[in-house]
Amino acid sequence: MYRSEFYVFDQDKPVPVIIRNYTQDDFDELIQIQSECFPPPFSSELWWNKEQLSNHVMRFPEGAICIEVDGILAGSLTGLCVDFDPNHMEHTWEEITDHGYIKNHNPSGDTLYIVDISVRPRFRKFGLGKLIMQAMYHVVIQKKLVRLLGGGRMPGYHKVADTLTPQQYLNKVIKGDLKDPVITFLLRCGRVQIGIVENYLEDEESCNYAALMEWKNPFNRT
Structure with a gap:
Protein backbone atom coordinates (compact mmCIF):
# COMPACT_ATOMS: atom_id res chain seq x y z
CA MET A 1 0.00 0.00 0.00
CA VAL A 146 4.19 -0.34 -19.73
CA ARG A 147 2.51 3.02 -19.26
CA LEU A 148 0.11 5.32 -17.49
CA LEU A 149 -2.61 6.58 -19.82
CA GLY A 150 -5.72 8.71 -19.76
CA GLY A 151 -7.97 10.87 -21.87
CA GLY A 152 -7.38 14.55 -21.28
CA ARG A 153 -10.28 16.94 -21.76
CA MET A 154 -9.54 19.96 -23.96
CA PRO A 155 -11.85 22.56 -22.37
CA GLY A 156 -10.35 25.42 -24.33
CA TYR A 157 -11.05 23.85 -27.69
CA HIS A 158 -14.61 25.15 -28.12
CA LYS A 159 -13.25 28.69 -28.32
CA VAL A 160 -11.34 27.92 -31.54
CA ALA A 161 -13.24 24.91 -32.92
CA ASP A 162 -14.44 26.92 -35.93
CA THR A 163 -10.86 27.51 -37.11
CA LEU A 164 -8.78 24.59 -35.77
CA THR A 165 -9.14 20.81 -35.86
CA PRO A 166 -8.69 19.06 -32.51
CA GLN A 167 -5.20 17.93 -33.52
CA GLN A 168 -4.23 21.42 -34.64
CA TYR A 169 -5.44 22.79 -31.30
CA LEU A 170 -3.47 20.15 -29.40
CA ASN A 171 -0.35 20.90 -31.45
CA LYS A 172 -0.61 24.60 -30.59
CA VAL A 173 -0.95 23.80 -26.89
CA ILE A 174 2.12 21.55 -27.06
CA LYS A 175 4.09 24.30 -28.84
CA GLY A 176 3.04 26.82 -26.20
CA ASP A 177 1.07 28.99 -28.62
CA LEU A 178 -2.09 28.26 -26.63
CA LYS A 179 -2.79 27.18 -23.05
CA ASP A 180 -5.42 24.66 -22.06
CA PRO A 181 -6.36 24.14 -18.38
CA VAL A 182 -6.18 20.34 -18.62
CA ILE A 183 -3.70 19.58 -21.41
CA THR A 184 -1.13 22.10 -20.20
CA PHE A 185 -1.40 20.59 -16.71
CA LEU A 186 -0.83 17.09 -18.09
CA LEU A 187 2.20 18.27 -20.04
CA ARG A 188 3.60 19.71 -16.81
CA CYS A 189 3.09 16.26 -15.26
CA GLY A 190 5.28 14.64 -17.91
CA ARG A 191 2.54 13.24 -20.11
CA VAL A 192 2.83 13.17 -23.92
CA GLN A 193 0.07 12.94 -26.51
CA ILE A 194 -0.41 9.82 -28.59
CA GLY A 195 -3.62 10.76 -30.39
CA ILE A 196 -7.10 12.25 -30.36
CA VAL A 197 -10.28 10.32 -29.62
CA GLU A 198 -13.74 11.60 -30.50
CA ASN A 199 -16.97 11.15 -28.57
CA TYR A 200 -14.90 10.43 -25.45
CA LEU A 201 -17.31 12.22 -23.11
CA GLU A 202 -20.36 14.40 -23.39
CA ASP A 203 -18.27 17.53 -22.99
CA GLU A 204 -19.43 20.70 -24.68
CA GLU A 205 -16.24 22.63 -23.91
CA SER A 206 -14.07 19.96 -25.56
CA CYS A 207 -16.61 19.32 -28.35
CA ASN A 208 -16.61 15.72 -27.05
CA TYR A 209 -12.93 15.21 -27.98
CA ALA A 210 -10.10 14.13 -25.70
CA ALA A 211 -6.34 13.87 -26.10
CA LEU A 212 -4.87 10.52 -25.11
CA MET A 213 -1.87 11.38 -22.96
CA GLU A 214 0.60 8.76 -21.75
CA TRP A 215 3.61 8.45 -19.47
CA LYS A 216 5.83 5.51 -20.34
CA ASN A 217 7.56 3.49 -17.65
CA PRO A 218 11.26 4.38 -18.16
CA PHE A 219 12.31 1.00 -16.73
CA ASN A 220 10.17 -1.02 -19.15
CA ARG A 221 12.11 -2.58 -22.02
CA THR A 222 9.28 -4.27 -23.93
Missing part, protein backbone atom coordinates in the same frame (compact mmCIF):
# COMPACT_ATOMS: atom_id res chain seq x y z
CA TYR A 2 1.12 3.53 -0.75
CA ARG A 3 2.05 6.16 1.84
CA SER A 4 4.35 9.14 1.38
CA GLU A 5 4.83 12.03 3.81
CA PHE A 6 6.53 15.31 2.89
CA TYR A 7 5.94 19.08 2.76
CA VAL A 8 4.57 21.63 0.36
CA PHE A 9 5.04 25.35 0.86
CA ASP A 10 2.49 28.07 1.47
CA GLN A 11 4.79 30.93 0.48
CA ASP A 12 7.67 30.29 2.93
CA LYS A 13 5.74 28.11 5.37
CA PRO A 14 6.15 24.32 5.16
CA VAL A 15 2.80 22.49 5.22
CA PRO A 16 2.70 18.73 5.91
CA VAL A 17 1.28 16.51 3.17
CA ILE A 18 0.43 12.81 3.05
CA ILE A 19 -0.32 10.79 -0.08
CA ARG A 20 -1.94 7.45 0.72
CA ASN A 21 -4.53 4.96 -0.48
CA TYR A 22 -8.06 6.02 0.27
CA THR A 23 -10.40 3.77 2.26
CA GLN A 24 -14.08 3.47 3.10
CA ASP A 25 -13.60 6.01 5.89
CA ASP A 26 -12.84 8.65 3.23
CA PHE A 27 -15.92 8.11 1.04
CA ASP A 28 -18.07 10.98 2.35
CA GLU A 29 -15.21 13.43 2.02
CA LEU A 30 -14.31 12.19 -1.47
CA ILE A 31 -17.88 12.80 -2.62
CA GLN A 32 -17.72 16.27 -1.08
CA ILE A 33 -14.52 16.94 -3.04
CA GLN A 34 -16.32 15.95 -6.23
CA SER A 35 -19.11 18.41 -5.43
CA GLU A 36 -16.55 21.21 -5.04
CA CYS A 37 -14.70 20.29 -8.23
CA PHE A 38 -17.86 19.82 -10.31
CA PRO A 39 -20.46 22.31 -9.04
CA PRO A 40 -23.66 23.20 -10.94
CA PRO A 41 -24.36 23.14 -13.85
CA PHE A 42 -22.65 19.74 -13.47
CA SER A 43 -25.17 17.16 -12.27
CA SER A 44 -24.59 15.50 -8.90
CA GLU A 45 -25.09 12.22 -10.78
CA LEU A 46 -21.60 12.76 -12.18
CA TRP A 47 -20.01 12.70 -8.72
CA TRP A 48 -18.66 9.47 -7.24
CA ASN A 49 -21.17 7.27 -5.49
CA LYS A 50 -20.31 4.86 -2.70
CA GLU A 51 -20.70 1.76 -4.87
CA GLN A 52 -18.10 3.11 -7.30
CA LEU A 53 -15.73 4.04 -4.48
CA SER A 54 -16.20 0.61 -2.88
CA ASN A 55 -15.21 -1.01 -6.16
CA HIS A 56 -12.10 1.16 -6.37
CA VAL A 57 -10.76 0.11 -2.98
CA MET A 58 -11.83 -3.54 -3.39
CA ARG A 59 -10.76 -4.24 -6.97
CA PHE A 60 -7.62 -2.10 -7.27
CA PRO A 61 -6.67 -0.39 -4.00
CA GLU A 62 -3.23 0.51 -5.39
CA GLY A 63 -5.01 2.72 -7.93
CA ALA A 64 -7.09 4.58 -5.35
CA ILE A 65 -4.99 7.33 -3.78
CA CYS A 66 -5.71 10.60 -2.02
CA ILE A 67 -3.74 13.52 -0.69
CA GLU A 68 -4.06 15.25 2.69
CA VAL A 69 -2.83 18.76 3.41
CA ASP A 70 -2.28 19.42 7.10
CA GLY A 71 -4.78 16.69 7.93
CA ILE A 72 -7.48 17.81 5.46
CA LEU A 73 -8.38 15.60 2.52
CA ALA A 74 -7.62 17.78 -0.50
CA GLY A 75 -7.83 15.56 -3.57
CA SER A 76 -7.83 12.10 -5.09
CA LEU A 77 -6.75 10.13 -8.13
CA THR A 78 -8.25 6.83 -9.29
CA GLY A 79 -7.04 4.33 -11.88
CA LEU A 80 -7.52 0.79 -13.13
CA CYS A 81 -5.43 -1.64 -15.16
CA VAL A 82 -6.35 -2.44 -18.76
CA ASP A 83 -4.72 -3.96 -21.82
CA PHE A 84 -4.14 -1.17 -24.33
CA ASP A 85 -3.32 -1.54 -28.01
CA PRO A 86 -1.85 1.71 -29.42
CA ASN A 87 -3.02 0.60 -32.87
CA HIS A 88 -6.65 0.65 -31.71
CA MET A 89 -7.02 3.78 -29.61
CA GLU A 90 -10.71 4.58 -30.04
CA HIS A 91 -12.77 4.24 -26.87
CA THR A 92 -15.02 6.25 -24.59
CA TRP A 93 -14.50 7.05 -20.93
CA GLU A 94 -17.57 4.97 -20.05
CA GLU A 95 -16.29 1.93 -21.95
CA ILE A 96 -12.77 1.86 -20.56
CA THR A 97 -13.71 2.66 -16.94
CA ASP A 98 -16.99 0.70 -16.82
CA HIS A 99 -18.81 3.98 -16.11
CA GLY A 100 -16.44 4.55 -13.18
CA TYR A 101 -17.25 1.21 -11.49
CA ILE A 102 -14.00 -0.45 -12.81
CA LYS A 103 -15.52 -3.94 -12.80
CA ASN A 104 -13.42 -4.47 -15.93
CA HIS A 105 -10.15 -3.97 -14.00
CA ASN A 106 -7.62 -6.44 -15.42
CA PRO A 107 -4.88 -7.38 -12.93
CA SER A 108 -2.80 -8.64 -15.87
CA GLY A 109 -3.24 -5.48 -17.93
CA ASP A 110 -0.20 -3.59 -19.19
CA THR A 111 -1.55 -0.05 -18.71
CA LEU A 112 -2.68 1.96 -15.70
CA TYR A 113 -5.59 4.04 -16.96
CA ILE A 114 -6.62 7.19 -15.10
CA VAL A 115 -10.32 7.25 -14.24
CA ASP A 116 -10.43 10.59 -12.43
CA ILE A 117 -8.32 13.25 -10.76
CA SER A 118 -9.87 15.87 -8.48
CA VAL A 119 -8.31 18.56 -6.28
CA ARG A 120 -10.31 20.96 -4.14
CA PRO A 121 -10.10 24.44 -5.68
CA ARG A 122 -8.76 26.08 -2.51
CA PHE A 123 -5.77 23.71 -2.48
CA ARG A 124 -4.76 24.01 -6.14
CA LYS A 125 -2.08 26.60 -5.42
CA PHE A 126 0.09 23.80 -3.97
CA GLY A 127 0.42 21.79 -7.18
CA LEU A 128 -1.20 18.73 -5.60
CA GLY A 129 -2.47 17.35 -8.90
CA LYS A 130 1.07 16.93 -10.17
CA LEU A 131 2.16 15.33 -6.89
CA ILE A 132 -0.54 12.66 -6.92
CA MET A 133 0.04 12.02 -10.62
CA GLN A 134 3.71 11.39 -9.84
CA ALA A 135 2.65 9.05 -7.04
CA MET A 136 0.72 7.01 -9.60
CA TYR A 137 3.86 6.83 -11.74
CA HIS A 138 5.42 5.03 -8.76
CA VAL A 139 2.62 2.46 -8.96
CA VAL A 140 3.30 1.97 -12.69
CA ILE A 141 6.97 1.30 -11.93
CA GLN A 142 6.27 -0.93 -8.94
CA LYS A 143 3.82 -3.07 -10.93
CA LYS A 144 6.15 -3.11 -13.97
CA LEU A 145 3.48 -1.77 -16.30
Whole structure:
Protein backbone atom coordinates (compact mmCIF):
# COMPACT_ATOMS: atom_id res chain seq x y z
CA MET A 1 0.00 0.00 0.00
CA TYR A 2 1.12 3.53 -0.75
CA ARG A 3 2.05 6.16 1.84
CA SER A 4 4.35 9.14 1.38
CA GLU A 5 4.83 12.03 3.81
CA PHE A 6 6.53 15.31 2.89
CA TYR A 7 5.94 19.08 2.76
CA VAL A 8 4.57 21.63 0.36
CA PHE A 9 5.04 25.35 0.86
CA ASP A 10 2.49 28.07 1.47
CA GLN A 11 4.79 30.93 0.48
CA ASP A 12 7.67 30.29 2.93
CA LYS A 13 5.74 28.11 5.37
CA PRO A 14 6.15 24.32 5.16
CA VAL A 15 2.80 22.49 5.22
CA PRO A 16 2.70 18.73 5.91
CA VAL A 17 1.28 16.51 3.17
CA ILE A 18 0.43 12.81 3.05
CA ILE A 19 -0.32 10.79 -0.08
CA ARG A 20 -1.94 7.45 0.72
CA ASN A 21 -4.53 4.96 -0.48
CA TYR A 22 -8.06 6.02 0.27
CA THR A 23 -10.40 3.77 2.26
CA GLN A 24 -14.08 3.47 3.10
CA ASP A 25 -13.60 6.01 5.89
CA ASP A 26 -12.84 8.65 3.23
CA PHE A 27 -15.92 8.11 1.04
CA ASP A 28 -18.07 10.98 2.35
CA GLU A 29 -15.21 13.43 2.02
CA LEU A 30 -14.31 12.19 -1.47
CA ILE A 31 -17.88 12.80 -2.62
CA GLN A 32 -17.72 16.27 -1.08
CA ILE A 33 -14.52 16.94 -3.04
CA GLN A 34 -16.32 15.95 -6.23
CA SER A 35 -19.11 18.41 -5.43
CA GLU A 36 -16.55 21.21 -5.04
CA CYS A 37 -14.70 20.29 -8.23
CA PHE A 38 -17.86 19.82 -10.31
CA PRO A 39 -20.46 22.31 -9.04
CA PRO A 40 -23.66 23.20 -10.94
CA PRO A 41 -24.36 23.14 -13.85
CA PHE A 42 -22.65 19.74 -13.47
CA SER A 43 -25.17 17.16 -12.27
CA SER A 44 -24.59 15.50 -8.90
CA GLU A 45 -25.09 12.22 -10.78
CA LEU A 46 -21.60 12.76 -12.18
CA TRP A 47 -20.01 12.70 -8.72
CA TRP A 48 -18.66 9.47 -7.24
CA ASN A 49 -21.17 7.27 -5.49
CA LYS A 50 -20.31 4.86 -2.70
CA GLU A 51 -20.70 1.76 -4.87
CA GLN A 52 -18.10 3.11 -7.30
CA LEU A 53 -15.73 4.04 -4.48
CA SER A 54 -16.20 0.61 -2.88
CA ASN A 55 -15.21 -1.01 -6.16
CA HIS A 56 -12.10 1.16 -6.37
CA VAL A 57 -10.76 0.11 -2.98
CA MET A 58 -11.83 -3.54 -3.39
CA ARG A 59 -10.76 -4.24 -6.97
CA PHE A 60 -7.62 -2.10 -7.27
CA PRO A 61 -6.67 -0.39 -4.00
CA GLU A 62 -3.23 0.51 -5.39
CA GLY A 63 -5.01 2.72 -7.93
CA ALA A 64 -7.09 4.58 -5.35
CA ILE A 65 -4.99 7.33 -3.78
CA CYS A 66 -5.71 10.60 -2.02
CA ILE A 67 -3.74 13.52 -0.69
CA GLU A 68 -4.06 15.25 2.69
CA VAL A 69 -2.83 18.76 3.41
CA ASP A 70 -2.28 19.42 7.10
CA GLY A 71 -4.78 16.69 7.93
CA ILE A 72 -7.48 17.81 5.46
CA LEU A 73 -8.38 15.60 2.52
CA ALA A 74 -7.62 17.78 -0.50
CA GLY A 75 -7.83 15.56 -3.57
CA SER A 76 -7.83 12.10 -5.09
CA LEU A 77 -6.75 10.13 -8.13
CA THR A 78 -8.25 6.83 -9.29
CA GLY A 79 -7.04 4.33 -11.88
CA LEU A 80 -7.52 0.79 -13.13
CA CYS A 81 -5.43 -1.64 -15.16
CA VAL A 82 -6.35 -2.44 -18.76
CA ASP A 83 -4.72 -3.96 -21.82
CA PHE A 84 -4.14 -1.17 -24.33
CA ASP A 85 -3.32 -1.54 -28.01
CA PRO A 86 -1.85 1.71 -29.42
CA ASN A 87 -3.02 0.60 -32.87
CA HIS A 88 -6.65 0.65 -31.71
CA MET A 89 -7.02 3.78 -29.61
CA GLU A 90 -10.71 4.58 -30.04
CA HIS A 91 -12.77 4.24 -26.87
CA THR A 92 -15.02 6.25 -24.59
CA TRP A 93 -14.50 7.05 -20.93
CA GLU A 94 -17.57 4.97 -20.05
CA GLU A 95 -16.29 1.93 -21.95
CA ILE A 96 -12.77 1.86 -20.56
CA THR A 97 -13.71 2.66 -16.94
CA ASP A 98 -16.99 0.70 -16.82
CA HIS A 99 -18.81 3.98 -16.11
CA GLY A 100 -16.44 4.55 -13.18
CA TYR A 101 -17.25 1.21 -11.49
CA ILE A 102 -14.00 -0.45 -12.81
CA LYS A 103 -15.52 -3.94 -12.80
CA ASN A 104 -13.42 -4.47 -15.93
CA HIS A 105 -10.15 -3.97 -14.00
CA ASN A 106 -7.62 -6.44 -15.42
CA PRO A 107 -4.88 -7.38 -12.93
CA SER A 108 -2.80 -8.64 -15.87
CA GLY A 109 -3.24 -5.48 -17.93
CA ASP A 110 -0.20 -3.59 -19.19
CA THR A 111 -1.55 -0.05 -18.71
CA LEU A 112 -2.68 1.96 -15.70
CA TYR A 113 -5.59 4.04 -16.96
CA ILE A 114 -6.62 7.19 -15.10
CA VAL A 115 -10.32 7.25 -14.24
CA ASP A 116 -10.43 10.59 -12.43
CA ILE A 117 -8.32 13.25 -10.76
CA SER A 118 -9.87 15.87 -8.48
CA VAL A 119 -8.31 18.56 -6.28
CA ARG A 120 -10.31 20.96 -4.14
CA PRO A 121 -10.10 24.44 -5.68
CA ARG A 122 -8.76 26.08 -2.51
CA PHE A 123 -5.77 23.71 -2.48
CA ARG A 124 -4.76 24.01 -6.14
CA LYS A 125 -2.08 26.60 -5.42
CA PHE A 126 0.09 23.80 -3.97
CA GLY A 127 0.42 21.79 -7.18
CA LEU A 128 -1.20 18.73 -5.60
CA GLY A 129 -2.47 17.35 -8.90
CA LYS A 130 1.07 16.93 -10.17
CA LEU A 131 2.16 15.33 -6.89
CA ILE A 132 -0.54 12.66 -6.92
CA MET A 133 0.04 12.02 -10.62
CA GLN A 134 3.71 11.39 -9.84
CA ALA A 135 2.65 9.05 -7.04
CA MET A 136 0.72 7.01 -9.60
CA TYR A 137 3.86 6.83 -11.74
CA HIS A 138 5.42 5.03 -8.76
CA VAL A 139 2.62 2.46 -8.96
CA VAL A 140 3.30 1.97 -12.69
CA ILE A 141 6.97 1.30 -11.93
CA GLN A 142 6.27 -0.93 -8.94
CA LYS A 143 3.82 -3.07 -10.93
CA LYS A 144 6.15 -3.11 -13.97
CA LEU A 145 3.48 -1.77 -16.30
CA VAL A 146 4.19 -0.34 -19.73
CA ARG A 147 2.51 3.02 -19.26
CA LEU A 148 0.11 5.32 -17.49
CA LEU A 149 -2.61 6.58 -19.82
CA GLY A 150 -5.72 8.71 -19.76
CA GLY A 151 -7.97 10.87 -21.87
CA GLY A 152 -7.38 14.55 -21.28
CA ARG A 153 -10.28 16.94 -21.76
CA MET A 154 -9.54 19.96 -23.96
CA PRO A 155 -11.85 22.56 -22.37
CA GLY A 156 -10.35 25.42 -24.33
CA TYR A 157 -11.05 23.85 -27.69
CA HIS A 158 -14.61 25.15 -28.12
CA LYS A 159 -13.25 28.69 -28.32
CA VAL A 160 -11.34 27.92 -31.54
CA ALA A 161 -13.24 24.91 -32.92
CA ASP A 162 -14.44 26.92 -35.93
CA THR A 163 -10.86 27.51 -37.11
CA LEU A 164 -8.78 24.59 -35.77
CA THR A 165 -9.14 20.81 -35.86
CA PRO A 166 -8.69 19.06 -32.51
CA GLN A 167 -5.20 17.93 -33.52
CA GLN A 168 -4.23 21.42 -34.64
CA TYR A 169 -5.44 22.79 -31.30
CA LEU A 170 -3.47 20.15 -29.40
CA ASN A 171 -0.35 20.90 -31.45
CA LYS A 172 -0.61 24.60 -30.59
CA VAL A 173 -0.95 23.80 -26.89
CA ILE A 174 2.12 21.55 -27.06
CA LYS A 175 4.09 24.30 -28.84
CA GLY A 176 3.04 26.82 -26.20
CA ASP A 177 1.07 28.99 -28.62
CA LEU A 178 -2.09 28.26 -26.63
CA LYS A 179 -2.79 27.18 -23.05
CA ASP A 180 -5.42 24.66 -22.06
CA PRO A 181 -6.36 24.14 -18.38
CA VAL A 182 -6.18 20.34 -18.62
CA ILE A 183 -3.70 19.58 -21.41
CA THR A 184 -1.13 22.10 -20.20
CA PHE A 185 -1.40 20.59 -16.71
CA LEU A 186 -0.83 17.09 -18.09
CA LEU A 187 2.20 18.27 -20.04
CA ARG A 188 3.60 19.71 -16.81
CA CYS A 189 3.09 16.26 -15.26
CA GLY A 190 5.28 14.64 -17.91
CA ARG A 191 2.54 13.24 -20.11
CA VAL A 192 2.83 13.17 -23.92
CA GLN A 193 0.07 12.94 -26.51
CA ILE A 194 -0.41 9.82 -28.59
CA GLY A 195 -3.62 10.76 -30.39
CA ILE A 196 -7.10 12.25 -30.36
CA VAL A 197 -10.28 10.32 -29.62
CA GLU A 198 -13.74 11.60 -30.50
CA ASN A 199 -16.97 11.15 -28.57
CA TYR A 200 -14.90 10.43 -25.45
CA LEU A 201 -17.31 12.22 -23.11
CA GLU A 202 -20.36 14.40 -23.39
CA ASP A 203 -18.27 17.53 -22.99
CA GLU A 204 -19.43 20.70 -24.68
CA GLU A 205 -16.24 22.63 -23.91
CA SER A 206 -14.07 19.96 -25.56
CA CYS A 207 -16.61 19.32 -28.35
CA ASN A 208 -16.61 15.72 -27.05
CA TYR A 209 -12.93 15.21 -27.98
CA ALA A 210 -10.10 14.13 -25.70
CA ALA A 211 -6.34 13.87 -26.10
CA LEU A 212 -4.87 10.52 -25.11
CA MET A 213 -1.87 11.38 -22.96
CA GLU A 214 0.60 8.76 -21.75
CA TRP A 215 3.61 8.45 -19.47
CA LYS A 216 5.83 5.51 -20.34
CA ASN A 217 7.56 3.49 -17.65
CA PRO A 218 11.26 4.38 -18.16
CA PHE A 219 12.31 1.00 -16.73
CA ASN A 220 10.17 -1.02 -19.15
CA ARG A 221 12.11 -2.58 -22.02
CA THR A 222 9.28 -4.27 -23.93
